[in-house]
Amino acid sequence: MSSRQLTVRIHGALNDFVAPERRGQAFTHVLQGSPSVKDLIESLGPPHPEVDVVLVDGEPVGFAHRAEEGTSIDVYPASDPSAPQVARVGPPIPEMPRFILDVGLGRLSGFLRMLGFDTLWRNDSADDQLARLSHDEERVLLTRDLGVLKRSEVVLGYFPRETDPAHQLVEVVRRYGLTSRMRPFSRCIACNAPLSTATPEEVQGRVPEGVTQRHSRFQQCPGCQRVFWPGTHHERMQNLVETLRKLEAANP
Structure with missing residues (x-):
């Protein structure tokens, strides 16, 4: 039985949390079950509060979106100049942060x-x-x-x-x-x-x-x-x- 795979690419400062061989490039990940993209991302290292944009096959999705076999996921941090200007999963910075x-x-x-x-x-x-x-x-x-x-x-x-x-x-x-x-x-x-x-x-x-x-x-x-x-x-x-x-x- 063939494994269920998808492709993931972690961008920018989020690479601080992933294995060195996966930084800055697309890599194949074997799906276990049907995790949300939030759970999938965190299983790879990056914590969800630092994630700002998630794309699945080029389309923005929320954290609850289910990861599916054969798709391509891109994950961007906040303030990343390469991130597309689309709907964000990350909250806006408060006017006066506490x-x-x-x-x-x-x-x-x-x-x-x-x-x-x-x-x-x-x-x-x-x-x-x-x-x-x-x-x-x-x-x-x-x-x-x-x-x-x-x-x-x-x-x-x-x-x-x-x-x-x-x-x-x-x-x-x-x-x-x-x-x-x-x-x-x-x-x-x-x-x-x-x-x-x-x-x-x-x-x-x-x-x-x-x-x-x-x-x-x-x-x-x-x-x-x-x-x-x-x-x-x-x-x-x-x-x-x-x-x-x-x-x-x-x-x-």
Whole structure:
């Protein structure tokens, strides 16, 4: 009995998830049962939140479409210039993205909050909780755990390729076009609450001795009561913001 086969080609950044010998070229896949194209794609590696366009024999289909013997499937990621302008399975990027991050991305969460983005992170979040909150609150799930990203309830999500948090930040800023949406230093990097301005008198006794004599501009967090002022750390973060803006200008 001959095997039931179809042809698949994975495009662009989705090749990061497939076997090296299959990257950037069409390959034959043996069908097992009658899977949806979503299940077929994820069995080959790519997580569905990173898929934007699926073509079967050149026609756009949704994730629920059943894979059939003898067909040809093309799978494109978001922001791929080679993707045809057709109906997409991927959701549009929210006007002001909000994020939720897994336990291994704590430093990235601080960077995103520093840029002003509503970012949830805890060091004890369970996988099912991450997936549920991502779905219920329409948050982008950032995780390096493919199992979490492939959960059916996750709609918005991304797998940072880099391991260095600063490089991960560049990835996420580019993926979601965040440069024009940044509101640096408007959110607490520790607890995510929006910051409010404060006078030296209001923060007296809550900052190291002499700080109120050297600085006149302060921000305070109504959540965790932390106080922030433009010191050396602020300067480093400002340099990072400017670097991100320059990268965006160089890669429109």
